[in-house]
Amino acid sequence: MRLLQVDSLTRNFGGLTAVDDVSFEIRQGEIVGLIGPNGAGKTTVFNLISGLLDPSHGRIYLEGKEITPLKPYQKSLLGIGRTFQIVRPFDGMTVLENVMVPTLARHRDPRKARELAIGVLKDAGLEVDADANPQNLTYARRKRLEVARALATNPKLLLLDEVLAGLNSMEVSEALPLIRRIRERGVTIFMIEHIMAALMSVSDRVLVLEQGGLIAEGTPSEVTANPRVVKAYLGEEIFDAKS
Amino acid sequence: MRGRIPLLVVLAGLAVLPVFYSAPYFLHMVILIFFYIALTEAWNILALCGKVSLGHAAFFGLGAYTSAILCIKKGVVPWIGLFPALLVTFIGALALAIPLLRLRGPMFTLASIAYAEVLRRVAMVWRDLTAGAEGLTIPFTPGWENLTFTTKVPYYYIFLILAGGSVYIVHRLYHSATGHHLRAIASDEEAAQALGINTNKVQLVALFWSAGITGLLGVFYTQYVYMIEPEWAFSSTLFCLQPALNGIIGGLGTIWGPVVGSILMTPLGEYLRSYLGALQQGLNFFIYGLVLIGVVMVLPGGIISPLLPLLRRLISSKASTHAPKEGL
Numbered sequence: 001m002r003l004l005q006v007d008s009l010t011r012n013f014g015g016l017t018a019v020d021d022v023s024f025e026i027r028q029g030e031i032v033g034l035i036g037p038n039g040a041g042k043t044t045v046f047n048l049i050s051g052l053l054d055p056s057h058g059r060i061y062l063e064g065k066e067i068t069p070l071k072p073y074q075k076s077l078l079g080i081g082r083t084f085q086i087v088r089p090f091d092g093m094t095v096l097e098n099v100m101v102p103t104l105a106r107h108r109d110p111r112k113a114r115e116l117a118i119g120v121l122k123d124a125g126l127e128v129d130a131d132a133n134p135q136n137l138t139y140a141r142r143k144r145l146e147v148a149r150a151l152a153t154n155p156k157l158l159l160l161d162e163v164l165a166g167l168n169s170m171e172v173s174e175a176l177p178l179i180r181r182i183r184e185r186g187v188t189i190f191m192i193e194h195i196m197a198a199l200m201s202v203s204d205r206v207l208v209l210e211q212g213g214l215i216a217e218g219t220p221s222e223v224t225a226n227p228r229v230v231k232a233y234l235g236e237e238i239f240d241a242k243s
Numbered sequence: 244m245r246g247r248i249p250l251l252v253v254l255a256g257l258a259v260l261p262v263f264y265s266a267p268y269f270l271h272m273v274i275l276i277f278f279y280i281a282l283t284e285a286w287n288i289l290a291l292c293g294k295v296s297l298g299h300a301a302f303f304g305l306g307a308y309t310s311a312i313l314c315i316k317k318g319v320v321p322w323i324g325l326f327p328a329l330l331v332t333f334i335g336a337l338a339l340a341i342p343l344l345r346l347r348g349p350m351f352t353l354a355s356i357a358y359a360e361v362l363r364r365v366a367m368v369w370r371d372l373t374a375g376a377e378g379l380t381i382p383f384t385p386g387w388e389n390l391t392f393t394t395k396v397p398y399y400y401i402f403l404i405l406a407g408g409s410v411y412i413v414h415r416l417y418h419s420a421t422g423h424h425l426r427a428i429a430s431d432e433e434a435a436q437a438l439g440i441n442t443n444k445v446q447l448v449a450l451f452w453s454a455g456i457t458g459l460l461g462v463f464y465t466q467y468v469y470m471i472e473p474e475w476a477f478s479s480t481l482f483c484l485q486p487a488l489n490g491i492i493g494g495l496g497t498i499w500g501p502v503v504g505s506i507l508m509t510p511l512g513e514y515l516r517s518y519l520g521a522l523q524q525g526l527n528f529f530i531y532g533l534v535l536i537g538v539v540m541v542l543p544g545g546i547i548s549p550l551l552p553l554l555r556r557l558i559s560s561k562a563s564t565h566a567p568k569e570g571l
Contacts, residue, residue: 050437051436052433052436052437071436071441072433072436072437073436073437073438073439073440073441073442076436076437076438076439077439081437081438082437084434084437088431088433088434089430090426090427090430090431090434090435091430092426092429092430092496093423093426093427093430097423097426098427100423101423101424101427101435101438101440102438102439102440104420104423104424105420105424105438105439105440106439108420110418110419110420113420149438150437150438152438153438153439
């Protein structure tokens with residue numbers, strides 16, 4: 001089943017076209033990766049889908065219904081959750097309160113909202129930090145909080161913007177099962193990632209952006225074999241590793 | 244429940260205080276403190292979402308003038324007059340809603356200053372309605388129905404209730420969904436939106452509570468001073484700067500910070516004004532400024548910030564995963 005459909009999505013910033021006529025679909029239950037060199041427009045695609053930016057052209061559909069002009073909070077309530085590349089915990093609020101922000105927007109009963117937030121913290125392995133100030137968490141745990149907060153919106157589609165970036169290999173290997181677990185819950189995942197090995201191990205499909213345009217799409221092995229992709233983005237390292 | 248006991252003791256003490264000691268100057272000082280606790284708490288509701296207003300005199304003046312004009316020209320008792328006063332305040336709040344939702348940081352603060360100033364000018368010029376700089380005097384007909392009294396004791400209780408009510412409202416708001424969302428907006432408005440918060444709506448709710456309480460204070464405080472004129476009703480020092488100072492010094496965006504700030508700054512302000520103000524005009528503001536700079540440098544979270552862990556221990560006898568971080 002088609003969960004998200006994006007039709008000729010375009011976004012101009014002045015004279016620059018950050019996202020250029022991009023079309024793709026994401027099916028229910030998939031984990032789809034979005035890769036591309038720096039400045040390819042990946043985060044802009046996320047900002048357009050989540051509503052933080054309005055597209056210059058193009059349409060976005062969620063479960064067949066057009067959601068292009070909706071505001072970010074409306075898209076969130078319809079089931080599009082997202083994390084930010086640079087973690088943005090709410091200062092002056094505990095880890096639990098951070099996660100209660102989205103649950104309280106959905107359940108006016110504070111007890112219910114609290115219960116749900118605690119459940120999400122447990123899932124994310126953050127329950128011991130419930131009363132902590134996010135500023136005092138390790139970077140990896142702050143990334144986890146970012147994911148937990150997005151999960152607490154109870155999303156159908158979760159946009160993960162480089163949640164593995166900045167983690168060491170040990171932390172990455174701890175984070176991957178969390179991503180798989182999220183998918184097992186029925187959440188569809190669309191993720192931007194630079195760590196290729198990690199992305200290849202979790203994603204069903206990969207989309208490749210270059211200079212705002214979609215240049216390839218396919219399974220991880222198809223994409224890595226595509227000469228255009230190799231030229232544009234993957235470079236010598238992976239090429240060598242493959243041979 | 245255990246945590247409420249110290250609070251109840253303090254309230255009971257305040258309730259019987261005038262029975263034992265009712266020197267007019269002392270009562271006046273306590274009434275002023277109560278007034279500023281309520282005004283600072285009202286101001287604090289907007290500060291919860293990170294918006295620093297320096298224009299709350301607009302709401303104070305709108306509430307005060309509406310009720311005073313109805314009382315003087317139409318003989319409407321303030322108990323009835325407070326409803327149109329609230330209505331006018333809300334309409335006034337709507338005008339500030341545009342800058343509130345569109346402008347960020349200091350830009351909103353500047354717009355709020357301009358807004359109060361514009362209203363002050365209007366009140367000066369619209370002589371038919373406000374008598375301009377001459378001002379209007381509330382007829383002296385003592386009695387509860389007219390909210391005018393020969394002694395300060397009834398005012399003491401009125402302002403005690405207003406102060407207590409404001410603290411209670413902020414306490415309830417703080418722990419509600421709206422409170423969480425306001426604090427999230429203060430930290431990162433975009434992230435809050437991405438989590439499903441209608442940030443415009445939440446900020447409007449805060450604006451209306453904040454303006455409404457301030458407008459009501461205008462109604463009651465005018466009954467206390469019997470007189471109203473534009474320089475006073477829309478005074479930037481009394482009703483814009485003072486609540487902001489109390490709030491910042493006590494602890495911005497906390498429940499008890501405005502209480503601590505008002506208790507400390509009101510007597511200090513009065514003392515400096517009567518002693519130093521006579522010595523050299525403006526010297527009181529100089530000292531006041533030094534206190535502000537000192538507090539902000541040493542305790543950026545306000546005077547309440549080092550007291551918080553202590554208070555939390557006193558009050559949180561409930562579940563361990565509870566104790567809100569800045570909650571007190």
